[in-house]
Amino acid sequence: MNHWQLAVDSFWPLVWASVAGTIPLTLLSFAFGLVLAVLVALARLSSLKPVALIGQFYVSVIRGTPLLVQLFIIFYALPFMGVLLDPYPSAVIAFSVNVGGYAGETIRGAILAVPKGQWEAAAAVTLDYWRTLRRVILPQAFRIAIPPLSNTFIGLVKDTSLASIVMVTELLRRSQIIATPTYDFLTMYTEAALIYWLICTVLSFAQKRVEVRLSKYVTV
Amino acid sequence: MALLEIRELHKSFGDNQVLRGIQLDVPAGSVTVIVGPSGCGKTTLLRCVNGLEKPESGRVTIDSTSVDWVSKPSKQEIHELRAKTGFVFQAHHLFPHRTALENVIEGPIYGQGKSREWAVGYGMELLEQVGLADRAGAFPHELSGGQQQRVGIARALALQPKLLLFDEPTSALDPEIVGDVLQVMRNLARQGWTMVVVTHEIHFATQVANQAVFMDQGQIVEQGDPQQVLLNPKQPRTQEFLRRVLDPLADSDAPFVSPTETSAVDAPAPLISSGEGHGVGGHA
Ligand SMILES: Nc1ncnc2c1ncn2[C@@H]1O[C@H](COP(=O)(O)OP(=O)(O)O)[C@@H](O)[C@H]1O
Ligand SMILES: [Mg+2]
16 A cells, blocks of 8 residues: 555544544643633732742642643552543543643733733722622733733643553554554654644634733733 | 721832821812822822731721721621722723623622622623713723723722722823823722822822822821812922922022923923823823
8 A cells, every 4th residue: 555545544533633632632731721720820929928838839740740641640640649541531530630730820821911900990990809809800911911821732732642642542552553554654643744734724824813802901 | 077087108119208197188079189299108108098918007998887907807897898999900800811801700709799680780880880881891902091090990889989099090092082081080989989099190190189199108297188289389309399390401500490480381391201100291
């Protein structure tokens, strides 16, 4: 079988691996990661010292260790603690935890970038702390954070390829499986690379559109 | 009894004693203006009245809700005090991601638990009152500076407060739109709102206020009838300050000359208008 024929025959299986593996892995991890990130940011900004320190420790560990090592630890630690999960949910947990650390710092910075007057205006109209956050501060902070967060998102698409190592059948793992009997790894990995590139290019394009649309409400 | 009573209020930032024993009574339905040099503590005083800033000691009473700052008041007590005040900021601080109407109804709905239906109805009434009913759906960045500040006033009124606090509401505005905002404020005064206004608009103050207060270095130096305090001050510090406000270019060694006694009002407008001195334009 020649290279070209292999590439054509494997195209739809790879697209399917992206649609069923890579993309939901990215979306789920990013969604859970963002929730964690908000909590991490609030912890880091808390006036309660112990809470702030826990947040700081979390960020430090996540940023100071390789993602692959985090993935391995969660993959092997969960069964050790008696939690039996398929590779896929383990990977979602690992990537979420990782996004939580990085995006947490982004969101913390964005919250600090919302002008102080917004906190005061919210307090003056008698909103409590949580409503101030939810209705006034976070919507503005997210607008500020969208450019760096979309970089995190695009980075995550590529990082999910690490899940292939723990046997999650996403895009890279699928191309590996297809390549193994043919020994034509070069063709298959090149094709996987092209599909990653395509996904990321589409996302970058979408990112620019969103940024233009949101930038007009940011007043800092 | 006064609607607002401030007793022995002290506030420091570190070593910097910003308020040093402020006493002030504001009767219901009256307007008090506060003037004083930059950094003397006017903003801090207003912020202490509604608990945005926490004084070390002193007591603030608004309409029988009293907060004694010595005895570490609870969040609930501060909330109750704040709910009796509407605050208009120098830099409006509108919520940029919400429309004019949404800005106005935010407090009633999410701070006070009013129904959306009621809040929208009342909010539209207030926007009407500040002349912006047709701009209800506009975002703050689509409004002019004067319109933004009028939305800020409507937002403060929407809380149905007992007391309105204005912190230099026109200082950040272009001179030609200052009048729109002052007119809205004068109408509020006529409707009987109790207001405390930090401003350097001396002309507005003498026309609208019932009481004028001159502050310097965290203390009230002189207070009383606005005509007297602002046009014929007794204290040298007040005289000095007002002379500068009325004529920023004046030689600071020259003695104070009351604008009512001379034609100082007709003096040429200042070529350079400093932030603090821009009340002159409105007066000339
Ligand atoms: N949050 C703050 N932290 C530290 N110092 C402050 C703070 N707010 C105000 N000050 C200081 O308090 C003094 C009075 O400020 P302010 O009340 O804003 O004066 P004014 O409104 O009369 O110009 C100034 O010396 C200012 O630097
Ligand atoms: Mg001030």
